[in-house]
Amino acid sequence: MEKIKMQTPLVEMDGDEMTRVIWKMLKEILITPYVELNSEYYDLGLESRNDTDDKITVDSANAAKKYGVAVKCATITPNAQRMSEFKLKQMYKSPNATIRAILDGTVFRAPIIVNGITPLIPGWKKPITIARHAYGDVYKNAEHKMPKGSKAELLLTDKDGNQTKTLIHDFSGSAGIVQGQHNLDSSIESFARSCFNFGLDTKQSVWFSTKDTISKQYDHHFKDIFEAIFEKEYKAQFNSAGIEYFYTLIDDAVARVIRSDGGYIWACKNYDGDVMSDMVATAFGSLGMMSSVLVSPDGVYEYEAAHGTVTRHYYKHLKGEETSTNSVATIFAWSGALKKRGELDKNEALVKFAENLEKATIKTIEDGVMTGDLFTISNLNNKRKVNTEEFLKEVGSRLMNG
Numbered sequence: 001m002e003k004i005k006m007q008t009p010l011v012e013m014d015g016d017e018m019t020r021v022i023w024k025m026l027k028e029i030l031i032t033p034y035v036e037l038n039s040e041y042y043d044l045g046l047e048s049r050n051d052t053d054d055k056i057t058v059d060s061a062n063a064a065k066k067y068g069v070a071v072k073c074a075t076i077t078p079n080a081q082r083m084s085e086f087k088l089k090q091m092y093k094s095p096n097a098t099i100r101a102i103l104d105g106t107v108f109r110a111p112i113i114v115n116g117i118t119p120l121i122p123g124w125k126k127p128i129t130i131a132r133h134a135y136g137d138v139y140k141n142a143e144h145k146m147p148k149g150s151k152a153e154l155l156l157t158d159k160d161g162n163q164t165k166t167l168i169h170d171f172s173g174s175a176g177i178v179q180g181q182h183n184l185d186s187s188i189e190s191f192a193r194s195c196f197n198f199g200l201d202t203k204q205s206v207w208f209s210t211k212d213t214i215s216k217q218y219d220h221h222f223k224d225i226f227e228a229i230f231e232k233e234y235k236a237q238f239n240s241a242g243i244e245y246f247y248t249l250i251d252d253a254v255a256r257v258i259r260s261d262g263g264y265i266w267a268c269k270n271y272d273g274d275v276m277s278d279m280v281a282t283a284f285g286s287l288g289m290m291s292s293v294l295v296s297p298d299g300v301y302e303y304e305a306a307h308g309t310v311t312r313h314y315y316k317h318l319k320g321e322e323t324s325t326n327s328v329a330t331i332f333a334w335s336g337a338l339k340k341r342g343e344l345d346k347n348e349a350l351v352k353f354a355e356n357l358e359k360a361t362i363k364t365i366e367d368g369v370m371t372g373d374l375f376t377i378s379n380l381n382n383k384r385k386v387n388t389e390e391f392l393k394e395v396g397s398r399l400m401n402g
């Protein structure tokens with residue numbers, strides 16, 4: 001069989017621990033037998049980041065900018081314990097944060113749905129994709145404890161040095177706390193465009209929610225920016241694609257999401273997205289079934305699994321014990337990236353291959369062959385638990401015969 005050729009490289013970002021083990025097996029079993037893989041490889045494993053003072057991460061993000069499509073393996077975000085474990089020169093930032101800052105992107109997380117795994121909300125039939133605005137608000141705040149008798153004011157200084165002061169609270173009656181937050185029009189605009197582009201890309205409506213009734217300046221500004229960009233740049237395209245933009249108050253959004261059957265993108269402010277994405281992931285089943293894609297406002301796509309490096313399984317693997325780690329989200333990161341690469345290059349064979357890879361993966365689980373995490377929640381009768389490598393081989397045999 002002739003292998004599928006790729007005109008333009010895909011940026012490949014390797015990672016750490018169990019997902020690094022899966023990465024290598026996945027390529028050998030599911031990709032390179034079928035595709036003449038044209039990738040520009042960046043090793044974002046922690047040793048390599050340390051050897052290059054993290055320059056490798058920046059280089060990989062710039063390569064993603066250049067080629068437009070990347071696929072990333074999960075990586076360790078160092079903490080104090082990892083500093084000594086890996087004898088790191090510094091406590092590097094999370095690679096995802098570094099890449100996101102360079103691409104100015106929005107992360108979209110969506111569950112992979114299969115028969116036999118019923119969401120905890122049984123009405124959810126289609127994926128709910130959460131888009132989290134990953135800049136500002138409480139994540140870049142200034143906060144203070146306020147002793148009794150103190151006073152907090154908001155002091156603004158304009159470019160000419162003129163000042164205005166607003167009282168936040170007079171703490172004469174009780175001690176307390178105070179917090180300052182900000183966001184940027186440029187960041188909210190990028191976020192809005194990424195969401196609308198991704199809606200068009202995936203033919204899904206976009207919902208957006210804030211607390212604009214209470215926060216009449218701050219949250220209302222998010223609402224105004226989304227509306228202005230939609231009206232001016234996207235309305236006509238949404239109409240012809242048969243999708244809609246829907247704004248509602250966050251409380252109403254939460255109620256509607258629970259009652260819905262899914263199939264839309266829910267754009268969330270930073271904190272809402274942080275919290276709601278964990279709720280949605282849990283309700284859909286397993287972290288191993290959550291895919292994630294970073295989309296920049298100018299159309300760069302970086303695909304990955306939403307989960308981490310699955311450290312606990314890796315230590316079992318190192319001891320020579322058998323693991324049953326779910327590779328589905330990582331397979332979908334690869335299929336997503338190959339499909340996008342194929343679409344951009346008008347490479348139909350590559351698009352078709354990526355679609356077949358996804359079908360073979362879903363068919364494997366629906367045939368009852370699954371890893372331990374799914375085995376415990378699947379309601380199929382004929383289910384069988386397999387190890388990490390067996391699962392990939394089972395997908396491989398269906399890909400070959402499908």
Ligand code: NAP
Binds near residue numbers: 311373
């Ligand atoms: P994790 O790797 O997502 O794993 C947490 C637990 O979730 C696992 O121990 C496992 O539960 C279950 N799990 C997650 N993915 C699974 C899969 N594919 N198959 C089966 N079970 C799965 O989170 P963590 O242990 O908190 O973090 C480990 C490392 O990953 C950290 O160094 C962190 O910095 C990094 N991280 C990276 C990213 C990223 O690169 N995007 C994201 C998050 C975390 P059981 O142990 O019960 O089986």
Ligand code: MG
Binds near residue numbers: 274275278
């Ligand atoms: Mg969270």
